[in-house]
Amino acid sequence: MSSIRVNPYVLSDLLADLNTTQRQADTASLQMATGSRINKPSDDPAGAAEMVGNAAQTARADSFLRSIGSINGLLQAADSTLGSVVTALQRAISLGVEGANGTLSDSDRADVAAELSGIQQQLMSLANASYQGEFVFAGTETVQPFIADATSPSGVTYQGNTTTNTVQIGENYALQVNVPGSQIFTGPSGNVFQSITDLINALQTNNNIGGAVTEVSNAFTYVTGQRVFYGNAINQLQAQHNVINTDKLNLATAANSISATDMAQAATAFSQAEIALNAELAGISRISQVSLFDYLK
């Protein structure tokens, strides 16, 4: 007799198989429970490393979105403040035109000048506008940008600086978020405070009122031009908001393809493992402890 002898101890093999199957079932159920097929770096080292990069990029996209949200308020506040400035200047121009009418008496012109003084003060308060406790037009200083100053020809002095801030709203995309008050209100081609002061003087002295009105009108044009900056910035924020949301969607799609559990696959793997497990258990319980001894009488 020379048949090949087989290993009579089958149980250890079966137990090892059982162990493997059990592990497969555990892995599949963990993948289904967490929704991720990478639950520790060794599950897919390259995928885990990619996920680190993906998570970092997603975090940056989130932080850009938060920054966009935060500065949007600031830019809106600045824009609407400048809107009020423009309206005030329009009113000043029509007052100036009214004052230039030769039929007005001195006291009528004094009334107009008084109203203009009110506008001057309103403009002062607008130029010192603040958002969340911070002055909007002080450059990067935190002091009140414009104060009344009798020694200055325009009646005010600028205490801010001419520095601008930028905020990152995308990779390599830094958006300028402020224009210094000196540039907006006291520009060389249109000085708000100077022009109003000149108009008041012209009305009081009834001298060259038309020239002063032109000056205010120049300031109006100039400030309107400056306001465009904020409008543009707000538009850029909105555009960038959409761009980053698209980026986030792409990142999420990438993360999904790197690490998300293929539910159908995991469920199939789980039920396969379960079937195998049952079969193995049934097999083990049936591996008979039957031998030739049972048949000997």
Add this chain to the structure above:
Amino acid sequence: MSSLLATMHLATGAMAVDQGALEVTANNVANVNTPSYSREVPVLEESTPVVLGNLTYGTGVKLGEVHSIRDAILQLRIQQETGQQGQLNAFVSAMNQAQTLFAAGTGDIGSQISNLFSSIAQLSTNPVSISLRQGVLTAASNLASSFNHIASNLSAQRSSLDLNVAQSVQQVNTLAQQIAGLNGQIAALENIGRDASTFVDQRDDLINQLSALIDVSEIKSDSGITLTTSNGTALVTDTRSYSLEMQADAAGVQHIISQGSDITSTINSGTLAGLIQVRDQTLPGLLNRLDTLAAGLATAFNRANASGFDLNGNAGGDFFSPPSAAVAGAAANMAVAITDPALIAASSDGSAGSTGNLANFSAIQNQTVIAGATPTDYYANLVFNVGNDVSNGTAELQSAQLVLQELQDQRGSISGVSLDEEAANMVQYQRAYDSMARVVTSINQMLETVIDMGTT
């Protein structure tokens, strides 16, 4: 011609042999579940024949020896594979613990780095806000704690591996002593020509256990076996065993000393090899890379903070406590140097509302400040390496287990007790015994006939 009495003698002798063979079968069946038992077979031999004239008569059967069925080469391969498995097992289970520290989550270093940069981006929208400044400090201190936590965890793991090494060395010593003892018993039995297979089985089992702990080479000699580690350090020579000793180095790490020489780094198989590999290479390597990352980040942040002005208009100081010149320990000791949120140097010109210098902080995430890589890339690579170590180790472990399983199967097919086979043998010996008994009965009747011949 032969005599009736001689035939009777032959028959009873054969009955004794069958009984002996049945005893071997019984012993095999009794040991069916004994680990490392090698089945035994009775070796039946013809007795020396008698020559009378021109006739040669057989004189029956004798039990030559009881032989253990084992394959020495297979045993050796099992030992090697057991050692391989022991090493991989120790490596994988230790590194499995370590890798959980690098699993993606809310507290991992990667997210903490992102959180810090996000908090700085937030600050750039309102640089004078104390709460946003505080947010930056909190994120920085969370990052530092993450480094501290992981570094101290890895160090603690090294210490516990140190304990495991000491325990394994103790087991090696105990096993070596037992093997030396068995060597003596085997030699004593074999010297007087007796079968020592029971002790040989036991010794094989112990050598197997020893191989699971440390690399073992086996040299057979007349008076037993000599066991050495692969670099030639003796563990057992015949009836003598040599204890391994432990000696702590300056850093408190236990080294393994054999007869005065340090063999720690030469052990290349078994649990000890795996433990030592993780303790002396993998974990220190990981710690070193964490230190590099921590030191690189701290230096970059300190440089960024120093290039701007704080809320009070003063030049910025250190952001993190500066890492010492040696990188070692940077992760364990990382800490935020400033407690006053106003001291974050956001301003580039000294004006409180400037965010110009924050760009220098944000830029760090794209700069190759850590050994030629950006912080995130460096950390991602670290995660890859940890995962790769574990995943390779696990794959190797699984294949080693398969090989070992296969070898055990082979051993079973050669040395394992098959109940069917033993039952068949039993029937066979019993039948032979019965037949011989019948022969004795016949001869008895024949003898009666002979005796009766005189009386009638």
